[in-house]
Amino acid sequence: MGHDTNYHMTTEEFRKHGYAAVDWVAGYLERLEEFPVLSTVAAGDVRAQLPPSPPESGEPFDAVLADVERVILPGITHWQSPNFFAFFPSNSSGPSILGDLVSAGLGVQGMLWATSPACTELEAHILDWLVELLALPDRFRSTTAGGGVIQDSASSATLCALIAARERATGGATNREGVRRRLTVYASTQGHSHIEKAVRIAGFGSDNFRLVAVDDALAMLPDALDDAVAADLSSGHTPTAAVATVGTTSTMAMDPLRAIGEVCRRHGMWLHVDAAMAGTAAVAPELRGFHEGLELADSYAFNPHKWMFTNFDCDAFFVADREALVSALTILPEYLHNAATESGAVTDYRDWQIPLGRRFRALKLWFVIRHYGAEGLRHHVRRHVELARRFASWVRDDDRFELLEPQHLNLVCIRHRDGEEATRRVLEHVNASGAYLTHTKIPDQTLIRMSIGGTWTELPHVERAWRLITENA
Amino acid sequence: MGHDTNYHMTTEEFRKHGYAAVDWVAGYLERLEEFPVLSTVAAGDVRAQLPPSPPESGEPFDAVLADVERVILPGITHWQSPNFFAFFPSNSSGPSILGDLVSAGLGVQGMLWATSPACTELEAHILDWLVELLALPDRFRSTTAGGGVIQDSASSATLCALIAARERATGGATNREGVRRRLTVYASTQGHSHIEKAVRIAGFGSDNFRLVAVDDALAMLPDALDDAVAADLSSGHTPTAAVATVGTTSTMAMDPLRAIGEVCRRHGMWLHVDAAMAGTAAVAPELRGFHEGLELADSYAFNPHKWMFTNFDCDAFFVADREALVSALTILPEYLHNAATESGAVTDYRDWQIPLGRRFRALKLWFVIRHYGAEGLRHHVRRHVELARRFASWVRDDDRFELLEPQHLNLVCIRHRDGEEATRRVLEHVNASGAYLTHTKIPDQTLIRMSIGGTWTELPHVERAWRLITENA
Numbered sequence: 001m002g003h004d005t006n007y008h009m010t011t012e013e014f015r016k017h018g019y020a021a022v023d024w025v026a027g028y029l030e031r032l033e034e035f036p037v038l039s040t041v042a043a044g045d046v047r048a049q050l051p052p053s054p055p056e057s058g059e060p061f062d063a064v065l066a067d068v069e070r071v072i073l074p075g076i077t078h079w080q081s082p083n084f085f086a087f088f089p090s091n092s093s094g095p096s097i098l099g100d101l102v103s104a105g106l107g108v109q110g111m112l113w114a115t116s117p118a119c120t121e122l123e124a125h126i127l128d129w130l131v132e133l134l135a136l137p138d139r140f141r142s143t144t145a146g147g148g149v150i151q152d153s154a155s156s157a158t159l160c161a162l163i164a165a166r167e168r169a170t171g172g173a174t175n176r177e178g179v180r181r182r183l184t185v186y187a188s189t190q191g192h193s194h195i196e197k198a199v200r201i202a203g204f205g206s207d208n209f210r211l212v213a214v215d216d217a218l219a220m221l222p223d224a225l226d227d228a229v230a231a232d233l234s235s236g237h238t239p240t241a242a243v244a245t246v247g248t249t250s251t252m253a254m255d256p257l258r259a260i261g262e263v264c265r266r267h268g269m270w271l272h273v274d275a276a277m278a279g280t281a282a283v284a285p286e287l288r289g290f291h292e293g294l295e296l297a298d299s300y301a302f303n304p305h306k307w308m309f310t311n312f313d314c315d316a317f318f319v320a321d322r323e324a325l326v327s328a329l330t331i332l333p334e335y336l337h338n339a340a341t342e343s344g345a346v347t348d349y350r351d352w353q354i355p356l357g358r359r360f361r362a363l364k365l366w367f368v369i370r371h372y373g374a375e376g377l378r379h380h381v382r383r384h385v386e387l388a389r390r391f392a393s394w395v396r397d398d399d400r401f402e403l404l405e406p407q408h409l410n411l412v413c414i415r416h417r418d419g420e421e422a423t424r425r426v427l428e429h430v431n432a433s434g435a436y437l438t439h440t441k442i443p444d445q446t447l448i449r450m451s452i453g454g455t456w457t458e459l460p461h462v463e464r465a466w467r468l469i470t471e472n473a
Numbered sequence: 474m475g476h477d478t479n480y481h482m483t484t485e486e487f488r489k490h491g492y493a494a495v496d497w498v499a500g501y502l503e504r505l506e507e508f509p510v511l512s513t514v515a516a517g518d519v520r521a522q523l524p525p526s527p528p529e530s531g532e533p534f535d536a537v538l539a540d541v542e543r544v545i546l547p548g549i550t551h552w553q554s555p556n557f558f559a560f561f562p563s564n565s566s567g568p569s570i571l572g573d574l575v576s577a578g579l580g581v582q583g584m585l586w587a588t589s590p591a592c593t594e595l596e597a598h599i600l601d602w603l604v605e606l607l608a609l610p611d612r613f614r615s616t617t618a619g620g621g622v623i624q625d626s627a628s629s630a631t632l633c634a635l636i637a638a639r640e641r642a643t644g645g646a647t648n649r650e651g652v653r654r655r656l657t658v659y660a661s662t663q664g665h666s667h668i669e670k671a672v673r674i675a676g677f678g679s680d681n682f683r684l685v686a687v688d689d690a691l692a693m694l695p696d697a698l699d700d701a702v703a704a705d706l707s708s709g710h711t712p713t714a715a716v717a718t719v720g721t722t723s724t725m726a727m728d729p730l731r732a733i734g735e736v737c738r739r740h741g742m743w744l745h746v747d748a749a750m751a752g753t754a755a756v757a758p759e760l761r762g763f764h765e766g767l768e769l770a771d772s773y774a775f776n777p778h779k780w781m782f783t784n785f786d787c788d789a790f791f792v793a794d795r796e797a798l799v800s801a802l803t804i805l806p807e808y809l810h811n812a813a814t815e816s817g818a819v820t821d822y823r824d825w826q827i828p829l830g831r832r833f834r835a836l837k838l839w840f841v842i843r844h845y846g847a848e849g850l851r852h853h854v855r856r857h858v859e860l861a862r863r864f865a866s867w868v869r870d871d872d873r874f875e876l877l878e879p880q881h882l883n884l885v886c887i888r889h890r891d892g893e894e895a896t897r898r899v900l901e902h903v904n905a906s907g908a909y910l911t912h913t914k915i916p917d918q919t920l921i922r923m924s925i926g927g928t929w930t931e932l933p934h935v936e937r938a939w940r941l942i943t944e945n946a
């Protein structure tokens with residue numbers, strides 16, 4: 001390739017080192033169970049092994065890969081371990097990893113349709129596939145006034161939704177004048193922290209963010225939402241958007257979408273639905289009841305990078321009216337003018353997101369869906385849900401522990417009946433024994449969260465976690 | 474791995490398919506010159522070849538990879554082609570692609586130090602290496618009150634800078650109250666469109682965004698900045714931040730950092746420096762003059778994913794006072810509480826960025842720097858700059874064309890002396906002949922931009938582009 005290959009890795013070398021990297025990844029996946037999930041390094045341990053200055057001369061690839069094993073691996077918390085039950089799954093898979101490899105190899109920028117038509121068209125198409133796979137409302141299809149786009153995360157999806165809502169509520173004035181009015185945003189007390197972060201970033205201010213009360217199942221109370229909106233209206237504020245969550249991070253609580261959607265409709269508010277974790281479960285018809293009423297939403301997001309065997313980052317974000325989003329985010333400088341954009345016949349995804357540039361992320365999702373097929377995805381989601389139900393039944397049968405009911409999907413939350421200290425002690429013991437679970441507080445009681453969704457998690461791993469939980473209880 | 478491997482790609486299969494994917498990428502790189510750079514598909518051509526519904530059953534990996542070749546490849550605009558001279562380079566390299574492969578294989582989430590210490594520590598460390606490689610001010614090192622972090626793009630870096638600036642200017646009030654005051658932001662008329670986009674997103678409003686006049690070299694006039702700030706102060710507004718650009722997207726113009734920084738200091742304004750494209754040139758001491766005065770900046774960003782052989786996304790963002798950034802972006806819900814965070818001894822990068830989640834992007838940058846060494850990076854940057862100088866000299870020697878002076882670094886802007894139509898015709902001819910260049914307008918005259926920075930771009934490719942430009946002129 002060319003005449004001056006000084007310093008470059010040639011394609012022959014790339015083949016050789018590429019095989020070695022593939023072998024290393026395969027070997028890593030085969031050894032996953034050998035590692036304690038939570039890295040045991042102390043702060044600074046990894047850096048202490050790195051040279052203070054960058055190398056003046058290049059080094060052989062073998063040396064770099066050897067340092068991944070020697071320096072990096074001890075500092076890894078193994079999200080792909082079958083014994084990872086913390087936070088939420090961030091499961092990956094062979095086809096996803098290889099989709100990312102092909103994407104990196106192509107090295108394209110999908111900011112405009114013209115800068116790689118396949119990057120835009122595959123994405124629009126696969127997001128339509130997701131509408132079908134999850135039985136989402138048709139208004140989210142690209143063949144209607146709506147459509148889908150891949151964001152890096154649910155955080156960015158919510159931020160985009162709030163910006164579109166802000167523009168709609170002010171007739172386009174906010175982008176010009178700034179946030180001059182008190183625009184209020186609503187989520188339940190159980191909504192994810194990224195919602196408040198987005199409220200701040202977009203200039204609404206935390207003071208204008210309302211935490212709406214929840215019922216015993218930790219689901220938003222639509223009447224409480226209605227009351228909060230009424231109070232803000234009577235204060236002269238502008239109720240702008242509500243974010244409903246199906247599958248809260250803390251306990252997988254399910255906000256009632258239809259009732260919330262009706263409140264939003266009545267007040268002309270934007271409804272964004274955050275299904276980051278739970279959304280994937282909708283691949284199985286018997287599990288998708290939590291989407292009831294979703295047709296009232298203006299936007300919706302879920303993360304294939306959580307539970308759909310697709311590497312981070314891959315958040316699927318849908319809007320019912322793409323014009324609202326695009327008009328809020330578009331700016332077209334001269335150097336981006338091109339015939340395709342001016343024809344109006346194409347989608348330029350730069351106008352659907354915060355940054356300008358974008359990777360070809362649809363490839364990995366395409367690889368995953370084609371590899372597993374709809375039936376493979378359903379199989380594994382059902383398997384994880386069944387494992388969680390089994391785990392919950394063990395908790396119910398054990399007098400020492402209390403289960404948070406209702407238990408939804410693949411998350412089980414428990415506490416020791418002896419109280420806070422006992423619960424904390426159990427968690428510490430489990431995490432010191434090679435598995436990894438995390439906690440939450442409802443409202444001031446610690447709950448251990450057992451989140452099941454790893455690609456390689458099987459019954460024996462769940463049984464082992466339960467053994468670790470109970471053996472010192 | 475586990476007991477139920479139904480539908481999963483086994484590690485044995487992963488090896489086999491992984492080698493095939495590596496071979497495909499290597500083969501793609503070897504064939505780069507065979508393709509017209511700009512995809513020739515029409516709108517909808519790619520989608521038309523995709524089945525309307527997702528497959529019910531899984532498909533063999535070979536079929537998927539065959540469809541990458543058959544369906545995707547014709548829809549690719551080849552950013553890695555040696556004949557790609559459009560926009561800016563988004564160059565990649567073997568070590569970068571393999572760094573991304575290892576990152577995908579590890580599949581970790583680096584939102585907290587604890588969720589993979591190596592992800593955070595390698596990133597902090599490599600960003601310190603970049604401070605040394607580019608001779609950036611010491612105050613951007615993680616060992617001071619400052620530090621670096623990888624963002625997805627310069628857009629997000631500027632947005633983060635504006636949010637930190639907003640908080641500093643209002644004593645922390647904006648996050649609570651929203652953007653209640655008229656906070657003004659300044660950039661030159663040549664600043665990138667993402668600056669105005671960030672101004673809108675963060676709720677400042679475009680009306681509070683000032684486009685500052687430039688000199689004949691299209692560099693910001695510090696006196697004009699001073700005047701604009703004075704006018705806003707006298708109107709009771711709050712001048713909050715200036716964004717200076719070294720290496721504008723349009724023409725690689727260089728704003729004078731020291732003079733701008735002095736204006737900012739005088740008025741207590743945040744100075745963010747956007748060196749997205751040009752920053753990499755600072756690896757060569759004789760090219761880094763444009764950073765003169767950078768020690769007056771509060772934040773700085775450049776994109777290794779443009780010119781440093783590192784795949785998108787990889788923007789290196791530095792702040793002189795990390796507390797300003799972190800306090801503007803931090804929210805710590807119960808489910809993210811952990812001992813390491815509470816110790817205060819670690820960095821949690823979730824507080825340095827818009828989203829919560831983050832990939833292990835430092836790996837590819839580490840692979841690249843170790844593969845090339847400082848001398849390899851310098852070699853190729855100098856090579857690209859030398860190619861641009863040669864190209865500029867051909868333009869100067871040709872009566873039909875006019876060169877935009879001063880010509881900086883690896884970008885050359887030219888126009889046909891016969892006027893708009895002739896210039897446009899030349900551009901269309903070149904792009905119809907397999908190369909790819911884009912245009913800008915200064916102020917209302919079209920200029921063809923010749924941006925040289927492809928990994929595989931050599932003298933013959935630049936000579937061919939010149940031949941295409943001149944043969945129909």
